[in-house]
Amino acid sequence: MIERLVGGWQDRKTRRLERAQAIGLFRYMLIREAADPTLSRRQRGALVRDLAAVTHVDPDGRTVRITRWTLDRWITDWRRGGFDALVPSPRQSRPRTPPEVMELAASLKKENPTRSAAQIRRIMAAQLGWAPDERTIQRMIVREGLNALQAPASPAVFGRFEADGPNELWTGDALHGPIVEGRKTYLFAFIDDHSRAVVGHRWGFSEDTVRLAAALRPALASRGVPRLVYVDNGSAFVDSWLLRACAKLGIKLVHSTPGRPQGRGKIERFFRTVNSEFVVEIASGDGRPGRQITSLLEMNRLFTAWVENVYHRRVHTETGAAPLGRWMTGGPFPVPAPADLAEAFRWSEYRTVSQTALVSLHGNRYQVDPLLSGQRVELVFDPFDLSFLRVRANGQDAGTALPHQISRHSHPKARPETPAELPRPTTGIDYLGLIDAAHTRTLADKVNYAAFATEPDPESRPEQ
Known part of the structure; x- marks a missing residue:
């Protein structure tokens, strides 16, 4: 009896050792080309992105995706300790992520099925201070059958054009938002084509010229005057007041061809980010859980906190730089005089x-x-x-x-x-509240680029 127990224990130990070696070999085969010390950082980054973009078959025969961060960590481990550093401990027979953490991730998904694994990871990191890997959460979602509700397919993106520098080209558009105070909301936003920085934004209850002006005027007062503004043919964007304002400030206003969305792909991508990271956390009239927004003032304040603390600070996958940092490399930008801005609007x-x-x-x-x-x-x-x-x-x-x-x-x-x-x-969990609190704590150390502080116009009155 004892001999059988000892023999079974040794067999299990041997299998664990063999599996650990297989995992180490799998990791090495993935990173060996990208880990070549003769490669430049740009070359290595391109190889890692290519590896992260495709699926791989792991030692258990499963089809998996490996994130860029995991690949970078494996390369670092290999440089420090060679192949042995890629071999996991054979004693690691159970997942390292605590079960209560995975239960929280599952609860967040069940609470709001439209949340992605990436969004769940962000919420857990904001709440706990850390979070498991995005792929770990995604595997749990599939394993538990929580992926029944899928996000809508992303629309096609046209073209690879990018402006040569900040404030060369701003793109404006409107997003239909959630129900707040029993009314539908709309987001007017303008992004800088070169940096992807959000230069102006405003949530409102109407998709009209007044709400558009409320987004564009502070942007011009704090970010400067772009050479060109590119918009679609919505009623607010073809109103004569916008043409007059652009003409007064020397801005070339260009409308896209009806039925051809080429050139607006970047702001459409930004709106998908807004939906997947900000709007998804707002409770709506259809019973979806989330933060109850009590006023447009609160909604605009929370959105500003998210833009400043999350979107502007995160490295953009296309540019390889944080949007705000890349925009500021072209500064300082001259801003119009308050009297000229008031006259233009x-x-x-x-x-x-x-x-x-x-x-x-x-x-x-x-x-x-x-x-x-x-x-x-x-x-x-x-x-x-x-x-x-x-x-x-x-x-x-x-x-x-x-x-x-x-x-x-x-x-x-x-x-x-x-x-x-x-x-x-x-x-x-009130994710937007956590972001808002972080934004409030960092206001004292915020870079003074006057993003949302405008000189009041003595000749005009604020919107009631």
């Missing part, structure tokens, strides 16, 4: 002056210079304050229009956003 409409020197605008009537009677003039105004209008005739300043009869104080398109009460969060 005023709206204008043309009207014909009556024989009594009155002019009408959206139900209001104004008195102008009697010499302008019968002429077609341009009325320039702040959309949130129709009590003060400037008049231009033949491109020249012609004074101001005095209110004669005022029934509307703001432009019909300048609709205010009124928040409502929503219940507080009840379940799950």
Whole structure:
């Protein structure tokens, strides 16, 4: 009996040794070419990316993917200790990841099936201070049958164009977001083509020109003026105010050809990141768990924290650099004077002056210079304050229009956003709250590039 037990123990030990050697050989065969000391860092990085992009058959006959970080660690281990450093301990017969950690990962997936393994790893790292490898989480998801709900297929990406430097080209677009306060939200965002930095953004309840201006104007005030802005043909992007603002600031505005999304691939990729890392953590009206957003102010604050603390600091897979760091290599960028920016973002409409020197605008009537009677003039105004209008005739300043009869104080398109009460969060880890707390802690040490601090315009009033 004892001899059988001893013999069985020795057999198991031998099998563990053989398996450990097979694993070490598998690792060595993968990294041997990339570990060549004669390779440059760029050459080695290209080989490692190629290895991480394809599947491999491990010693157990399973098809697996190996992450870039794991391959880099194996190369480092081999350089320090040779082949033996690649051989795992034969005593490692059970997984090294504590079962309670994997149970947490499974709970996060069950709580929100649309979370990816990468997102689960980020949440666990933010909550616990560390997390298992992304591939480990992915294997657990498949093993437990939690991958029934798959994310929608990514749309095709067109072209490989990249601007030569920061602020050469900004791309703008709108993203349809989750339900907040019982209303659908929209994100207007602009990214710098060269660095992929988010130069301007704003969540709102309407996909209109006012919300677009709320994203673009602070971007111009803090990031400078780009040479070219590339947008689609949405109603907000073809509004005459945008063309006027770009013309005033010397920006070339280009619209994409309808039905041909080439050139907007980078911002579409950014929006997929927003959906998979930010929107996925927001509770919606369909019962999906997450943080309950109580106001647009909170949503914009959390999004700013995520952009600054996560997106801008993470190395971009295409550029090999953090977006904000790459954008700042081209600085400093001159910003427009507050008066010039305010003038550029005023709206204008043309009207014909009556024989009594009155002019009408959206139900209001104004008195102008009697010499302008019968002429077609341009009325320039702040959309949130129709009590003060400037008049231009033949491109020249012609004074101001005095209110004669005022029934509307703001432009019909300048609709205010009124928040409502929503219940507080009840379940799950608040990932966005963790990111927001980290952003708050680092504000004192933040680089002073004035990303979100703009000079108030004394001639315009803030949105109500």
